[in-house]
Amino acid sequence: MKKQLILLMALLATVMLSACSVKPGFSLEPSFGTSATSTKGSSDTLTIGLSISTLNNPFFVTLSENAEAKARELGVNTTIVDAQDNASKQASDIEDLIQQNVDLIIINPVDSVAVATAVESANALNIPVITVDRSSEGGEVVSHIASDNVAGGKLAGEYITELIGEGAKVVELEGVAGSSAARDRGQGFNEAVTGILDVVAKQTANFNRSEGLTVMENILQSNPDVTAVFAHNDEMALGAQEAISASGKKIVVVGFDATDDAVAAVKAGNLAATVAQKPDEIGKIAMETAIAYLNGETVEEVIPVNLDLITK
Known part of the structure; x- marks a missing residue:
């Protein structure tokens, strides 16, 4: 009888120990940890994708570098992809960022119409999107951060x-x-000069310096009496100025962006002026806006960045 009692007590002790045992990593105390949803609001775990139209343009290099610097300052991870001025590549890049499940995507579109499908893809998976410098013609965008390009075009037209x-x-x-x-x-340039100046040629050079050179060479052959050029960005303006210098003509050239090369050219008297956007500010503001939004703050749908006209 005594032996049976000892066996029974041992059996009861084993059962109680089994019931009280806990697997590693678990606790019997109630858990109040951060959920997956609230983790997105914690800046130390955020990853923000940045799709740039091209890193072959100093303006966008400055924009992306300042966005990345602001992210590092605020403890946020970034993944930067270069579309190389190719709308199809940009769509693929954004799809890759979506697959990586980034928390938000900042997009500088190559093509405002073509990028809409990629924005909609991000929307479908609840990944918020911010656009910078160039807008998207479709999809939902949390905020658009850019200079007033219409006003900048007018500024250039009036100065010319x-x-x-x-x-x-x-x-x-x-x-x-x-x-x-x-x-x-x-639009801004033509609003300023229509009925006042004679725009004898309009041709794309795709924001590219070498194309600006080639296009301007061809235009000068058919329009030798041109007296001024407005280029939609500094890279094209600098290319056009090379063609003009080679021709020996004196033609007023105004660019747009105020890149370091363009500002130096203005100081040297090679460009008449450049409309100064502030890519460093655009990059910083975009990253600050992204983090604010992910932390649950209300952000403005459109955030303008001031313009200046840089002359000698």
């Missing part, structure tokens, strides 16, 4: 008119067809 007088013949070098920056800068 001031320099060369009414009735003079001018050329407009256009940016990438379909980009909001090209459309808006062209």
Whole structure:
């Protein structure tokens, strides 16, 4: 009987120990940890994707570097991809960022119309999108951060008119067809000069310096009496100026962006002026806006960045 009692007590002890045992990593105490949803609001775990139209342009290099620097300052991870001015590649890049499950994507579109499908893909998976410098023609965007490109185009047109007088013949070098920056800068310029100046040629050079050189060479052959050029960005303006210098002509050239090369050219008297956007500010503000939104703060749908006209 005594032996049976000892066996029974041992059996009861084993059962109680089994019931009280806990697997590693678990606790019997109630858990109040951060959920997956609230983790997105914690800046030390955020990953933000940044899709840039091209890193072959100093303007966008400055924008991306400052966005990345602000992210590091705030303890946020970034993944930066370069579309190389190719709308199809940008769509693929954004799809890759979506597959990586980034918390938010900042997009500088190659083509404002073409990028809409990629924005909609991000929307479908609840990944918020912010656009910078150029807008998207479709999908839902949390915020758009850019200079007022229409106002900048007007500023350039008014300054050119001031320099060369009414009735003079001018050329407009256009940016990438379909980009909001090209459309808006062209709109502002033409609003300022229509009926005042004679725009004898409009041709795209795709925001590219070498294309600006080639296009301007061809235009000068058919329009030797041109007196001014408005280029939608500094890269095209600098390319056009190379062609003009080689021709031996004196032609007023105004660019847009105020890149370091363009500002130096203005100081040297090679460019008449450049409309100064502030890519460093755009990059910083975009990253600050992204983090604020992910932390549950309300952000403005459109955030303008001031413009200046840089002259000698």
